Amino acid sequence: MNAKDPVCGMDITPQSAFASREHMGQKFYFCSADCVGKFDADPHHYAMATSATTGFNPELPLTQLILPILGLKKDGDATQLESWLRAYPGISKVIINRATETAQVNYDPNLITLAKLAEAVRSAGFRIGGAQMRIGIQNLRCASCVQFIEDELCAAPGVISSSVNVATQEATIEYLPEKTKLADLNNAIESWGYKTRSAASEEPQDKQQAAHEKEYRRLMSHFWFAAIISLPVLATAYSTFVPFVRDWSVETLRLAWGVAALLTLPVLFWSGIDFFTGAWAALKHRSANMNTLIALGTAAAWLYSTIAVIFPSIFPQGTSEPFYDVVAVVIALVVLGQALELRAKGRTSEAIKKLIGLQAKTARVVRNGKEMDIPVEEVLVGDVVQVRPGEKVPVDGLILEGSSAVDESMLTGESLPVSKKAGDEVIGATLNKTGAFKFRTTKVGKDTALAQIVKMVQDAQNSKAPIARMADTVSGYFVPVVIILAILTFVLWFDIGPQPQLVYALVTAVTVLIIACPCALGLATPMSLMVGIGKGAENGILIRSGEALQTAQGIKTVVLDKTGTITKGKPELTDTVLTTDWKENELLHLAASVERSSEHPLAEAIVEGAKAKGIALSEPTAFEAVPGHGVIATVDSRRVVLGNFKMMVREKAGLGDLEQKAAVLADDGKTPMFVAVDGGAVGIVAVADTVKEDSAEAITILKKMGIEVVMITGDNQRTAQAIARKVGVDRVLAEVLPEDKAKNIHLLQAEGRKVAMVGDGINDAPALVQADVGLAIGTGTDVAIEASDITLIKGSLKGVVTAIEVSRATMGNIKQNLFGAFIYNVLGLPVAMGVLFPFFGVLLSPLIAGAAMAFSSVTVVGNANRLRTFKPKFAVK
Numbered sequence: 001m002n003a004k005d006p007v008c009g010m011d012i013t014p015q016s017a018f019a020s021r022e023h024m025g026q027k028f029y030f031c032s033a034d035c036v037g038k039f040d041a042d043p044h045h046y047a048m049a050t051s052a053t054t055g056f057n058p059e060l061p062l063t064q065l066i067l068p069i070l071g072l073k074k075d076g077d078a079t080q081l082e083s084w085l086r087a088y089p090g091i092s093k094v095i096i097n098r099a100t101e102t103a104q105v106n107y108d109p110n111l112i113t114l115a116k117l118a119e120a121v122r123s124a125g126f127r128i129g130g131a132q133m134r135i136g137i138q139n140l141r142c143a144s145c146v147q148f149i150e151d152e153l154c155a156a157p158g159v160i161s162s163s164v165n166v167a168t169q170e171a172t173i174e175y176l177p178e179k180t181k182l183a184d185l186n187n188a189i190e191s192w193g194y195k196t197r198s199a200a201s202e203e204p205q206d207k208q209q210a211a212h213e214k215e216y217r218r219l220m221s222h223f224w225f226a227a228i229i230s231l232p233v234l235a236t237a238y239s240t241f242v243p244f245v246r247d248w249s250v251e252t253l254r255l256a257w258g259v260a261a262l263l264t265l266p267v268l269f270w271s272g273i274d275f276f277t278g279a280w281a282a283l284k285h286r287s288a289n290m291n292t293l294i295a296l297g298t299a300a301a302w303l304y305s306t307i308a309v310i311f312p313s314i315f316p317q318g319t320s321e322p323f324y325d326v327v328a329v330v331i332a333l334v335v336l337g338q339a340l341e342l343r344a345k346g347r348t349s350e351a352i353k354k355l356i357g358l359q360a361k362t363a364r365v366v367r368n369g370k371e372m373d374i375p376v377e378e379v380l381v382g383d384v385v386q387v388r389p390g391e392k393v394p395v396d397g398l399i400l401e402g403s404s405a406v407d408e409s410m411l412t413g414e415s416l417p418v419s420k421k422a423g424d425e426v427i428g429a430t431l432n433k434t435g436a437f438k439f440r441t442t443k444v445g446k447d448t449a450l451a452q453i454v455k456m457v458q459d460a461q462n463s464k465a466p467i468a469r470m471a472d473t474v475s476g477y478f479v480p481v482v483i484i485l486a487i488l489t490f491v492l493w494f495d496i497g498p499q500p501q502l503v504y505a506l507v508t509a510v511t512v513l514i515i516a517c518p519c520a521l522g523l524a525t526p527m528s529l530m531v532g533i534g535k536g537a538e539n540g541i542l543i544r545s546g547e548a549l550q551t552a553q554g555i556k557t558v559v560l561d562k563t564g565t566i567t568k569g570k571p572e573l574t575d576t577v578l579t580t581d582w583k584e585n586e587l588l589h590l591a592a593s594v595e596r597s598s599e600h601p602l603a604e605a606i607v608e609g610a611k612a613k614g615i616a617l618s619e620p621t622a623f624e625a626v627p628g629h630g631v632i633a634t635v636d637s638r639r640v641v642l643g644n645f646k647m648m649v650r651e652k653a654g655l656g657d658l659e660q661k662a663a664v665l666a667d668d669g670k671t672p673m674f675v676a677v678d679g680g681a682v683g684i685v686a687v688a689d690t691v692k693e694d695s696a697e698a699i700t701i702l703k704k705m706g707i708e709v710v711m712i713t714g715d716n717q718r719t720a721q722a723i724a725r726k727v728g729v730d731r732v733l734a735e736v737l738p739e740d741k742a743k744n745i746h747l748l749q750a751e752g753r754k755v756a757m758v759g760d761g762i763n764d765a766p767a768l769v770q771a772d773v774g775l776a777i778g779t780g781t782d783v784a785i786e787a788s789d790i791t792l793i794k795g796s797l798k799g800v801v802t803a804i805e806v807s808r809a810t811m812g813n814i815k816q817n818l819f820g821a822f823i824y825n826v827l828g829l830p831v832a833m834g835v836l837f838p839f840f841g842v843l844l845s846p847l848i849a850g851a852a853m854a855f856s857s858v859t860v861v862g863n864a865n866r867l868r869t870f871k872p873k874f875a876v877k
Helices: 033-041 043-049 077-086 114-123 143-154 182-190 205-237 250-271 273-284 290-310 324-348 350-357 449-462 466-496 501-515 518-538 546-552 562-566 584-595 601-612 645-651 658-667 695-704 717-727 738-749 762-770 782-787 798-833 846-869
Strands: 019-023 026-030 063-070 091-097 102-107 131-137 159-165 170-175 196-198 362-367 370-375 384-387 396-402 404-407 418-420 437-443 541-543 557-561 567-578 621-626 630-635 638-643 671-677 680-691 708-712 731-733 755-759 773-777 790-792
Touching: 019 033, 026 033, 063 114, 077 091, 077 102, 077 114, 102 114, 114 159, 131 182, 131 449, 143 159, 143 170, 143 182, 143 273, 143 290, 143 466, 143 518, 170 182, 170 449, 182 196, 205 250, 205 324, 250 273, 250 290, 250 324, 273 290, 290 324, 290 466, 290 501, 324 846, 350 449, 449 518, 449 541, 449 546, 466 501, 466 518, 466 546, 466 798, 501 798, 501 846, 518 541, 518 546, 518 798, 518 846, 541 546, 541 798, 546 773, 546 798, 557 562, 557 738, 557 762, 562 567, 562 680, 562 708, 562 717, 562 755, 567 584, 567 601, 567 658, 567 671, 584 601, 584 630, 584 638, 584 671, 584 680, 601 671, 601 680, 638 645, 645 671, 658 671, 658 680, 658 717, 680 717, 695 708, 695 717, 695 798, 708 717, 708 738, 717 731, 738 755, 738 762, 755 762, 762 773, 773 798, 790 798, 798 846
Parallel strands: 557 708, 557 755, 708 731, 755 773, 773 790
Antiparallel strands: 019 026, 063 102, 091 102, 131 170, 131 196, 159 170, 362 370, 362 384, 384 437, 396 437, 404 418, 541 790, 567 680, 621 630, 630 638, 638 671, 671 680
C-alpha cells in the first residue's frame, strides 16, 4: 500500500521510505532527510494539513493551467468534464468555459502530472488541444531506452504526451506551446546520451537519403576497423590452430597478448563508442539499457584479460589466458548487425518515398501575362498555372479554363481517368492525360492533399499500437533481469562449476550479457507498423494510428451508412414507364423541361438524365410548384403535371395500371413520379440514389471474411430493405435519426462485438467516434474524415475490405516478430547460462552469442520487410 509524504506529497511505499514518524496516533513516511527535518520542526502543522485519503496538502503551492479542450459540443459536456476531473487526487479546482472551450485547472504537480491530466481528459471523451512536434534522435537503436526517454519527455513542462519510435528514430510530442521550450525537450532526450536533430520525416527526401547513407558508412567503417583488428587478435587467441603462431614461446605469446590489449582499446572506444556513451548516460539516471549489456560484457572481458596478462600468477593454474577475441569480434558483429538493420530499415519507408516522389518538381505559372517555369516550392496561393497534356498537376486548385481527363490513380486507386472541366477541383501530383487547362491554385506546400496524406502516414508510422507498449514495458525490465541472471550465472559456475571455475564463470556471464537482445523485441512492432501503414497508403487506405490498425484486425461487425457509402449519394434517373401511345424521349422531353425550373434534387436528376440521353429541352411557362404534391407547367403549348399519387388525385388524372407499376418501383427503393399531359396520365419517371457498382461485391467479401454487415439509414423501412436486398445486407437499422446513430453503434458494441462504422457525412461523425474503428469515405465531408480512424481515399467499399486485410496482415507479421524475439531470448539465455553443459558438455561461445544477438534484430527487420510484397486479394479497381 502506498503512502504520501506529508511535506512534499510524493507517493512512496513504506518499504522505500527514507524515514517514518508517529504523531497524534498516525504514522507518516518521508522521501528524504529534508522532508523529515521540516516535519520535525512543526509536526502538528503537517499532520493537520494533510488529508489521509488523498495526501493533498493545501499549504503547498498549486499549479494553475488554462487548457484548450476539444470536443465540448453539448450543454452537459462542461459539467460532465468538470465533475470527472475533480474526482482525481491532486486536482483542487476545475472551471470549464464552454464559450472559449477552455478548462482552468488548479492541481498539485507532485500528485498528478500534465500527461496524466491529459489522460484523464481523454478518458472523459475529450482532448486537450496542443501543438505537435517531431524531434529526430540520432542513432537510437536501444529498445529499452524508449520508455526512459518517453518518461523524461513527459516530465518536461507543458508536455501532454510523448511517443518514441525506435524504427523511425523520432519522438512525437504533443505539448502546450506557451509552457514548453524546445531546449527542455532536447535536454530531456540528450540526458539519455543521444543527440537530437531535426526530424528526418520533415526533411527533403534527398537530405534524408544522404543522412541515411552517412550513418550507414559510419557504422560500416566502425565494423571494418573492428573486423581487421579481430584477425590478429583471433590468431593469438587460437594460437594452436595457426601454423606459425603455435611455435611461439609462452613469453612471445604473452607479449602478443599485450599487443592485442592495446589493439582492442580503440575497438572498445571507437568502434564501440555508442555502447559506452549510451551505458554511461543510463548509469547517470541509475538505469540500464541494451548498451549497458554490451559495454559490461566487453569491458569485463577486456579487464579480466589485461589483468591475466599483467599478473598471471594471481590466477589459478590454467585461468590466465585472455579473451581479447571476445572484445573485438563481438563489437564487430554487433556493429555489422546495426548497419544491416539500418539498410533494411531504409526499405521499410519506401511507401513514403513513393508518395513524395509523385510530387511535380516545377510548375508553369502565368504571371503578368507571361508563362514561366518555377520550382513547385515557389508557387503561391492564387497563382494561375498552365498544365499541358502528359504533365503532372503541381499543386491543388480549381480549373479556370479548358478541360481534360486526369489520372488520379496515385491518390484514389481509380484506374480510369476522371473528366475535368472549368470549376472542377484538381489535386497536386495527379497526371493530366489529354487536354490542356489553366487552374487557380488553392493549396500549396504543406497544405496540398498529397502533403497532408504524407503527414498522416508519417504520424501513423510514429504512433504506437497497444501491443507495442507492452513490448516497450517488457524491454524496460529486460536489461536489469539479464544483469541479475549474469551475476547469478557467474556465482553458480564459480561455486559449483568444473575447473577452471573462474574462466567458466566469466565466459558464461559475458555470454549471458551479450546474447540478450531487447532490440529485437522493441523493433518487432514499429517496423511492421511502418511497412503496413505504408502499404495501406499505397492502396488508398490512410490509417491514422497504430491503435486503429491493431483494432481493425478484430472487427466482427461493419455498419454501413446507406447514403453516399453503399449508394452514390446523388439521385439518378433510373426508369421510365410509358403508356402505349408514348415514346420515352417524348415523355422525358416534357418531364425534364418542366423540372428545369425546379430546385429539388429529384428534379435535377430528371434533367441530367434527359441531357445524358441527348434530349433537347424547352423553356417552360406558367410554372407552379404545389408543396407536397409536385409541379405544373406549360411546355410546347401542353399542360404538363408531374408529381406523386396525391397530385394525380388532385388533377383527377386516371392512372390505370400505372399505380401498380409505381408500387413495384417503390418496393425496389425508387421514387416514382407520375407524368400527366393535358389531363391524362401518360407514364412514370423514377429516380433513385443508385447503388455503387462494387458495393454488393464488397459486402459479399466482408461476409466471406466472417464479418457481419449492418446497414444504417434514416430512410423508411421499405426503401432501406429494397437497397439491402440489392447489395446482400441481412440486418437493417432503418428510420434512425442522425443523433441516434452513435447510440445504435453502442447497442451493437453491447453485444460484445468489435464494431466498425463506415460513413461520409457530417451526421456520421458521432457514430464514427463511437465505433471501435471509424472509416470515412474520402469523397465525404471534412468533418467525417476528421472524426475517423481510417480514411478510404476512393469512395469504394472495397477499401473497407483492403483496410481489414492490411490490418490482419500487419498484426500477423507483428506477432511473428514478437514470437521470434521472445523465443530467441527465452531459449538463448538458458543456453548461454550453460544449461546444456551437464547433459551434452556444450557451452555457448561469446562469439556465437554476439553473432546471434547482432542478427536477431536484422531478422526482425527482414521479416517486417516481407510485408512489402503484400497485395490485397480484393483490390480496389
